[in-house]
Amino acid sequence: MGGFWFTEKQTENFGITMKINRTLHTETTEFQHLEMAETAEWGNMLFLDGMVMTSQRDEWVYHEMVAHVPLFTHPNPEKVLVVGGGDGGVIREVLKHPSVKKAVLVEIDGKVIEYSKKYLPEIAGELENERVEVIVGDGFMHIAESQNEYDVIMVDSTEPVGPAVNLFTKGFYAGISKALKEDGIFVAQTDNPWFKADLIQQVQRDVKEIFPITTLYIANIPTYPSGMWTFTMGSKKHNPLEVAEDRFHEIDTKYYTKELHNAAFVLPKFVKDLTE
Amino acid sequence: MGGFWFTEKQTENFGITMKINRTLHTETTEFQHLEMAETAEWGNMLFLDGMVMTSQRDEWVYHEMVAHVPLFTHPNPEKVLVVGGGDGGVIREVLKHPSVKKAVLVEIDGKVIEYSKKYLPEIAGELENERVEVIVGDGFMHIAESQNEYDVIMVDSTEPVGPAVNLFTKGFYAGISKALKEDGIFVAQTDNPWFKADLIQQVQRDVKEIFPITTLYIANIPTYPSGMWTFTMGSKKHNPLEVAEDRFHEIDTKYYTKELHNAAFVLPKFVKDLTE
Numbered sequence: 001m002g003g004f005w006f007t008e009k010q011t012e013n014f015g016i017t018m019k020i021n022r023t024l025h026t027e028t029t030e031f032q033h034l035e036m037a038e039t040a041e042w043g044n045m046l047f048l049d050g051m052v053m054t055s056q057r058d059e060w061v062y063h064e065m066v067a068h069v070p071l072f073t074h075p076n077p078e079k080v081l082v083v084g085g086g087d088g089g090v091i092r093e094v095l096k097h098p099s100v101k102k103a104v105l106v107e108i109d110g111k112v113i114e115y116s117k118k119y120l121p122e123i124a125g126e127l128e129n130e131r132v133e134v135i136v137g138d139g140f141m142h143i144a145e146s147q148n149e150y151d152v153i154m155v156d157s158t159e160p161v162g163p164a165v166n167l168f169t170k171g172f173y174a175g176i177s178k179a180l181k182e183d184g185i186f187v188a189q190t191d192n193p194w195f196k197a198d199l200i201q202q203v204q205r206d207v208k209e210i211f212p213i214t215t216l217y218i219a220n221i222p223t224y225p226s227g228m229w230t231f232t233m234g235s236k237k238h239n240p241l242e243v244a245e246d247r248f249h250e251i252d253t254k255y256y257t258k259e260l261h262n263a264a265f266v267l268p269k270f271v272k273d274l275t276e
Numbered sequence: 277m278g279g280f281w282f283t284e285k286q287t288e289n290f291g292i293t294m295k296i297n298r299t300l301h302t303e304t305t306e307f308q309h310l311e312m313a314e315t316a317e318w319g320n321m322l323f324l325d326g327m328v329m330t331s332q333r334d335e336w337v338y339h340e341m342v343a344h345v346p347l348f349t350h351p352n353p354e355k356v357l358v359v360g361g362g363d364g365g366v367i368r369e370v371l372k373h374p375s376v377k378k379a380v381l382v383e384i385d386g387k388v389i390e391y392s393k394k395y396l397p398e399i400a401g402e403l404e405n406e407r408v409e410v411i412v413g414d415g416f417m418h419i420a421e422s423q424n425e426y427d428v429i430m431v432d433s434t435e436p437v438g439p440a441v442n443l444f445t446k447g448f449y450a451g452i453s454k455a456l457k458e459d460g461i462f463v464a465q466t467d468n469p470w471f472k473a474d475l476i477q478q479v480q481r482d483v484k485e486i487f488p489i490t491t492l493y494i495a496n497i498p499t500y501p502s503g504m505w506t507f508t509m510g511s512k513k514h515n516p517l518e519v520a521e522d523r524f525h526e527i528d529t530k531y532y533t534k535e536l537h538n539a540a541f542v543l544p545k546f547v548k549d550l551t552e
Binding site: 012015018 | 529
């Protein structure tokens with residue numbers, strides 16, 4: 001096919017492959033293997049441990065859907081925590097909500113922040129915003145030390161291998177519940193139903209034991225395994241499917257709309273079955 | 277990575293790759309290059325001109341969504357035409373509707389039918405059903421020769437290259453309109469919005485000039501480019517978003533539900549923009 005190609009094996013027997021124009025940075029950090037490259041199809045792209053994290057061309061799907069669904073579900077989110085998400089994309093979307101006074105980012109790997117700022121500036125640029133506090137540290141520990149503090153918590157983690165393994169445990173969800181205020185909401189990326197059905201079922205079971213309103217919603221992310229991504233939401237009080245019409249305000253997006261807010265919770269049958 | 281891998285370049289610079297356990301059949305037919313292989317991830321799989329057509333593991337998404345959305349939109353579909361679709365998957369879904377008295381399949385390449393029956397029996401098995409008439413011939417010509425005959429027409433074609441190029445023209449949609457009864461409905465697969473936005477826009481424009489109710493709906497198909505697939509529907513009278521609740525009947529599916537019937541029309545913003 002000519003030139004250099006990067007292939008991610010999304011399963012043992014299936015993957016995606018893409019042409020690399022040039023490598024921008026490669027480094028084994030304290031936590032993981034980090035690669036930044038310019039791809040011919042997706043623009044600049046961040047890989048961690050050989051897995052696609054984000055690309056300039058399709059990053060907005062994930063970032064918008066992580067941020068806007070819980071933030072419109074909450075009637076007045078003022079203090080928000082993002083665990084992981086060192087590329088800054090979720091923070092950028094969070095700041096589109098004028099009610100948010102403070103957004104805290106806790107990313108374990110400072111190198112992700114450093115190289116995202118350098119090579120993904122449209123994604124990471126808002127990390128410098130005065131409403132944002134960036135902490136390079138362990139999100140699990142930050143959660144454990146927080147109590148009744150946040151309106152919305154978003155878990156923007158890697159897969160449940162390597163540094164993110166603690167972020168898919170029941171103890172973590174219990175900690176999140178404690179760190180949230182009495183009407184708080186959390187959302188976590190929970191991989192895809194084609195290759196990780198067991199994970200989705202497990203997380204749904206665990207979150208249901210802690211949060212009275214537990215839901216699952218989906219989005220199409222072409223560079224992620226199977227193209228269908230799931231997000232698990234746990235809410236203490238507010239139902240994402242009962243958002244008052246006047247709660248929605250105009251927002252600059254490419255994927256999220258207020259109509260899609262509801263439609264994203266309507267699951268294909270085989271996905272719905274994983275939540276029951 | 278070991279063993280033989282098949283790679284489909286979905287664009288010049290991006291593709292999917294999968295492990296092949298063994299090749300089942302390879303042949304250059306009168307119309308295209310046909311390959312059937314047993315893959316490690318997706319089961320048996322049909323490729324035409326190097327592009328994934330269908331796999332045992334995910335075929336039901338496409339086949340259910342092509343068939344059930346128009347068939348539940350129509351109040352009483354009795355005579356149905358499938359153009360292309362020689363693997364038989366759409367026909368199998370069509371026959372789940374008891375109102376259907378006759379389903380006609382017009383597939384240009386008899387070899388697709390032959391090898392689907394041999395290697396994809398759960399998909400192609402219903403081609404033998406007594407309610408089905410299989411015609412090996414040119415769908416474009418069949419449409420041109422039909423008048424006021426069908427309740428629902430489904431275009432299950434390959435990409436607009438090779439034998440299917442005529443099936444993406446305005447003349448073809450005009451022919452479909454003529455072949456349909458006065459309250460007829462047609463649906464066509466219209467590729468994906470990430471790599472083929474121009475095609476979707478063109479088809480929407482063309483169909484709107486012919487059908488008063490033109491819509492677009494989506495489904496997640498992991499082995500198709502970008503994972504997000506679109507279907508364009510043209511309807512003379514019946515609105516797919518105004519189906520009477522009691523029109524839906526129980527149906528054995530893995531993807532389609534009556535709730536998803538409506539949600540599939542709620543498009544991400546960048547896709548919605550292609551329809552306007």
